[in-house]
Amino acid sequence: MRIVPAEAARAGTVRMRLRSPRARRRPPDPPADDRTGLETRYWETHAADLISAGLGTMLRQLPALVGAALRLAWRANRRDTAVALGGNVLAGVFTAFGLLATSEVLASLFAGGPTPGKVRAALPSLALVAAAAGLRGVLLTAAGWAQARLKPQVERAAETRLFELTTRVELTAFDDHEFHDAMRRARDSGVPDSATVVEMTVTATTGAVGVAAPAVALGLLHPALTPLLLVTAVPAGWAALRVARLRYAAFHRLSTARRRKFMLSDLMAERLPAAEVRAFTLRGFLLGEYGRVADLEQRVQLDVARDQTRTKAAGDLLTGVANVAAYCALGGLLSAGVIPLAVAGAAVLAIRAGQTSLTALVQSVNRLYEAGLYFGDYLEFCELAGHRVPPPAGAAPPAGFHRLTADRVSFTYPEADAPALSDVSVTVARGEVIALVGENGSGKTTLAKLLAGLYNPDSGTIHWDGTDLAGIDGEALRQRISVIAQDHTRWPLTVRENIVMGRPAETDRLEAAVAAAGAGSVVAGLSDGYDALLDRRFRGGYDLSGGQWQRIAAARGFYRDADLVIFDEPTSALDARAEHALFERIRRHADGRTVVLITHRLASVRFADRIYVLDHGRVAEHGTHAELLARGGLYADLYLLQASAYQRASDDGDLVPADGAGQAGVGQEVP
Numbered sequence: 001m002r003i004v005p006a007e008a009a010r011a012g013t014v015r016m017r018l019r020s021p022r023a024r025r026r027p028p029d030p031p032a033d034d035r036t037g038l039e040t041r042y043w044e045t046h047a048a049d050l051i052s053a054g055l056g057t058m059l060r061q062l063p064a065l066v067g068a069a070l071r072l073a074w075r076a077n078r079r080d081t082a083v084a085l086g087g088n089v090l091a092g093v094f095t096a097f098g099l100l101a102t103s104e105v106l107a108s109l110f111a112g113g114p115t116p117g118k119v120r121a122a123l124p125s126l127a128l129v130a131a132a133a134g135l136r137g138v139l140l141t142a143a144g145w146a147q148a149r150l151k152p153q154v155e156r157a158a159e160t161r162l163f164e165l166t167t168r169v170e171l172t173a174f175d176d177h178e179f180h181d182a183m184r185r186a187r188d189s190g191v192p193d194s195a196t197v198v199e200m201t202v203t204a205t206t207g208a209v210g211v212a213a214p215a216v217a218l219g220l221l222h223p224a225l226t227p228l229l230l231v232t233a234v235p236a237g238w239a240a241l242r243v244a245r246l247r248y249a250a251f252h253r254l255s256t257a258r259r260r261k262f263m264l265s266d267l268m269a270e271r272l273p274a275a276e277v278r279a280f281t282l283r284g285f286l287l288g289e290y291g292r293v294a295d296l297e298q299r300v301q302l303d304v305a306r307d308q309t310r311t312k313a314a315g316d317l318l319t320g321v322a323n324v325a326a327y328c329a330l331g332g333l334l335s336a337g338v339i340p341l342a343v344a345g346a347a348v349l350a351i352r353a354g355q356t357s358l359t360a361l362v363q364s365v366n367r368l369y370e371a372g373l374y375f376g377d378y379l380e381f382c383e384l385a386g387h388r389v390p391p392p393a394g395a396a397p398p399a400g401f402h403r404l405t406a407d408r409v410s411f412t413y414p415e416a417d418a419p420a421l422s423d424v425s426v427t428v429a430r431g432e433v434i435a436l437v438g439e440n441g442s443g444k445t446t447l448a449k450l451l452a453g454l455y456n457p458d459s460g461t462i463h464w465d466g467t468d469l470a471g472i473d474g475e476a477l478r479q480r481i482s483v484i485a486q487d488h489t490r491w492p493l494t495v496r497e498n499i500v501m502g503r504p505a506e507t508d509r510l511e512a513a514v515a516a517a518g519a520g521s522v523v524a525g526l527s528d529g530y531d532a533l534l535d536r537r538f539r540g541g542y543d544l545s546g547g548q549w550q551r552i553a554a555a556r557g558f559y560r561d562a563d564l565v566i567f568d569e570p571t572s573a574l575d576a577r578a579e580h581a582l583f584e585r586i587r588r589h590a591d592g593r594t595v596v597l598i599t600h601r602l603a604s605v606r607f608a609d610r611i612y613v614l615d616h617g618r619v620a621e622h623g624t625h626a627e628l629l630a631r632g633g634l635y636a637d638l639y640l641l642q643a644s645a646y647q648r649a650s651d652d653g654d655l656v657p658a659d660g661a662g663q664a665g666v667g668q669e670v671p
Contacts, residue, residue: 062204062365062368062369065197065201065368065369065372065375066201066204066368068197068372068375068379069197069198069200069201069372069375070085070198070201072154072157072158072194072197072198073150073154073198073201075157076150076153076154076156076157076198077149077150077153079146080146080147080149080150080153081146081150083142083143083145083146084143084146084147084150084202085143085202085205086143087139087140087142087143087146088139088140088143088202088205088206088209089205089209090139091136091139091140091143091206091209092209092210092212092213093213094132094133094135094136094139095132095136095209095210095213095214095217095353096213096214096216096217096220097128097132098128098129098132098133098136099213099214099217099346099349099350099353100217100220100221100346101125101128101129101132102125102129102345102346102349104125104128104342143202143206147199147202150198150199150202151195151198151199152195154194154195154198155191155192155194155195158190158191158194158195158378159191161382162183162186162187162190162191162378162381162382165381165382165385165386165389166183166187166385168389168390169385169388169389170388170389170390170455170456171449171454171455172413172414172455172456173385173388175413175414176414176415177414177415179384179385179388182377182380182381182384183381183385185374185377185378185381186377186378186380186381186382189374189377190374190375190376190377190378190379190381191378193371193372193374193375193378194375194378196367196371196375197368197371197372197375200364200365200367200368200371201368203360203364203367203368204361204364204365204368206357206360206364207357207358207360207361207362207364207365208361209357210353210354210356210357210358210360210361211229211233211354211357211358211361213353213357214229214350214351214353214354214357215229215354217346217350218347218350218351221339221343221346221347221350222333222338222339222343222347224333224338224339225339225343225347225350228326228329228330228347228351229350229351229354229355231322231325231326232319232322232323232325232326232351232354232355233351233354233355233358233359234322234358235315235318235319235321235322236315236319236355236358236359237358237359237361237362238315238318239311239312239314239315239316239318239319239359240315240359240362240363240366241362241363241366242311242315243308243311243312246304246307246308246311247304247308250300250301250303250304253300254296254297254300257293257296257297258293258297260289260293261290261293261294261297264286264289264290264293265290267282267286268283268286268287268290271536319355323351326351327348330344330347330348390474395467395471395472395473396472396473396476397464397465397467397472397473397476397477397480398464398465398466398467400465401430401464401465401480401563401564401594402429402430402465403427403428403429403430403463403465404427404428404429404451404462404463404464404465404564404594405425405426405427405428405462405463406424406425406426406427406447406450406451406457406460406461406462407425407460407461407462407463408423408424408425408459408460408461409421409423409424409425409447409450409457409459409460409461409462410422410423410424410457410458410459410460411446411450411455411457411458412458413446418617419458419617420443420446420617421443421446421447421450421457421617421618422617422618423460423618424443424447424460424614424617424618424619425460425619426447426451426612426619426622428451428564428594428596429594430563430593430594431593431594432594432595432609432610433586433587433594433595433597433607433608433609434594434595434596434597434608434609434610434611434612435596435597435598435599435605435608435610435611435612436448436596436597436598436611436612436614437598437599437600437602437605437611437612437613437614437635437638438613438614438615438620438634439615439638441616442614442615442616442617443614443616443617443618444568444598444614445485445486445568445598446617447614448483448566448568448596448598449483450462451564451566451596452478452481452483452564452566453469453472453474453477453478453481454478454483456469456470464477479562480562480563480564481562481563481564481565481566482556482557482560482561482562482564482565482566483557483566483568484553484554484556484557484565484566484567484568485568486568486569486598488549488550488553488556490534490544490549491534492533492534492535492537492538492541493533493534493535494528494530494531494532494533494534495522495523495526495529495530495531495532495534495552496510496530496531498534498552498556499513499514499552499555499556499559500559501556501559501560503559503560509559509561510530510559512558513555513556513558513559514555516554516555516558516585517551517552517554517555517557517558517582517585518551518554518582518585519548519551519552519554519555522544522548522551522552526542528540528542534552551582554567554582558585562593563593563594564593564594564596565593565594565595565596566595566596566597566598567586567595567596567597567598567599568598569598569599569600583604583607587607601642602635602638602639602642603639603642603643605625606625607625608624608625609624610622610623610624611623611624611625611628611635613628613633613634613635615634620633620634620635621633621634621635
């Protein structure tokens with residue numbers, strides 16, 4: 001399924017009718033758990049709508065919801081959609097036909113004369129009743145089969161469309177909390193409820209046909225009989241709606257408590273916190289907190305069970321009163337000779353069938369309305385994300401690579417108070433090693449992402465051999481660049497897949513990348529070698545230390561064999577010896593390539609051809625290591641501060657780091 005912007009806008013009217021744009025952007029402040037501070041989460045966005053909505057509100061929204069659901073189902077599978085809807089409608093026709101034929105059967109049986117003769121007279125009508133029942137059963141079976149097939153197809157189509165968008169939108173979209181919240185609503189609730197909307201649309205159609213068929217049959221038998229169906233069915237429908245409201249109100253009341261319960265469950269049953277649970281003897285505390293939450297949950301559930309029982313009893317009582325009134329009315333019509341006995345008997349059957357169908361209809365409409373709210377979130381997200389997908393048209397990057405230039409670029413994250421970069425200019429030439437240094441929050445990583453084409457500058461330009469990156473196709477550009485992020489992803493894949501990252505696996509190239517990253521010992525220590533699955537959550541999976549993961553990530557960067565390689569804090573988890581060795585390999589890897597290196601370990605960037613020092617989003621100074629030291633500026637201050645930690649000599653004359661100091665690297669000179 002592919003929702004183009006026009007279709008998304010049309011379908012999005014469903015959501016806009018349910019809640020105004022202002023209400024969507026500025027929802028009321030949710031209540032907080034006074035013990036945990038946990039606020040109502042995105043999946044509870046529609047809690048007030050669901051609790052307060054009555055049947056009238058639902059029925060007003062029904063046409064838009066049904067229309068959007070049918071368009072979605074039709075795109076997923078036309079045949080199954082047609083069979084699911086058509087089968088239920090035709091089944092209703094045969095239901096009405098069977099009720100009319102039943103009236104003829106009863107008329108024959110209640111006629112005067114010998115019983116054998118009455119039975120023989122009723123046989124043709126009995127055959128019609130049997131045929132109608134058989135055909136109705138076949139149609140309902142076919143419709144149920146199509147409906148069961150349709151649900152996974154709709155959910156897959158909706159999910160595929162979602163991921164097509166999330167993997168294509170500009171990276172800054174994920175820094176926008178409104179976009180991020182919209183995406184989570186669409187992914188966690190909208191996608192599953194897209195299938196629910198379709199399912200409930202078919203179910204509601206079935207219920208509506210189930211009500212309409214007896215109503216039509218009663219009208220054909222006698223016009224005065226149709227109101228009797230409504231009189232007897234309304235109490236059961238009210239009870240069904242009331243029970244659904246109670247159930248959802250309980251869910252809303254317990255939502256915060258359940259989040260805390262799930263959190264406690266993870267703390268007591270997951271691997272990562274298991275060591276600290278034992279080390280800090282938290283078992284009693286966690287069980288006590290769990291018991292407190294579980295007590296609340298149990299009390300609410302018992303209260304709901306009591307209220308639901310009362311509501312059902314009231315509904316049954318009112319239904320009984322309505323049935324008595326309807327049967328008295330039938331008796332009056334019989335006594336007055338308005339209807340014959342056979343028609344009265346058929347009317348009783350029709351009324352009972354209509355009651356059951358109306359109850360099912362009310363329940364499905366309630367569920368359809370609830371799912372439709374979240375389905376509207378999905379449709380809105382598709383429209384929102386469609387506007388944040390970069391245009392596909394773009395030139396390929398130049399065949400060669402000689403120079404990358406950032407000229408007076410500035411960038412501000414969505415809703416940030418201050419720019420992350422201001423008027424920054426940087427030049428990176430082929431074969432150079434460029435270092436970006438500075439304190440935390442100075443803009444180093446942001447600048448690297450702009451150089452890699454992951455972000456577009458708000459102002460200024462970045463040129464690849466004279467071609468503005470803004471005019472280059474993003475996918476083609478990133479094929480020429482390798483980025484190893486500081487917070488690199490620990491992919492739950494095999495070692496080989498973690499390194500090649502979707503590219504063809506070439507054995508010689510793979511081994512060279514592993515050797516360059518110093519990851520050979522990591523691979524050798526795994527019994528499955530390159531086929532080892534790096535995720536302990538699966539059978540036979542392995543877990544790596546932070547330093548081992550960093551070596552695998554570095555191998556990923558070396559394997560890509562890109563023109564521009566960006567290493568963001570590639571040694572933060574490595575020991576001093578491994579850090580020094582990796583920096584030496586990075587320097588050798590720069591032969592014929594360009595390396596941008598981000599690090600806090602200033603003693604390791606002395607070999608860089610040029611060092612850019614960033615301070616609060618601006619380039620404070622740049623030059624070689626010697627030039628910057630001689631200048632006595634920010635770089636010199638930071639470098640000497642780190643180096644001073646190594647000036648304390650041990651008793652035997654060796655230089656050793658002071659407690660808590662950073663590492664300058666084994667074998668490296670210190671001032």
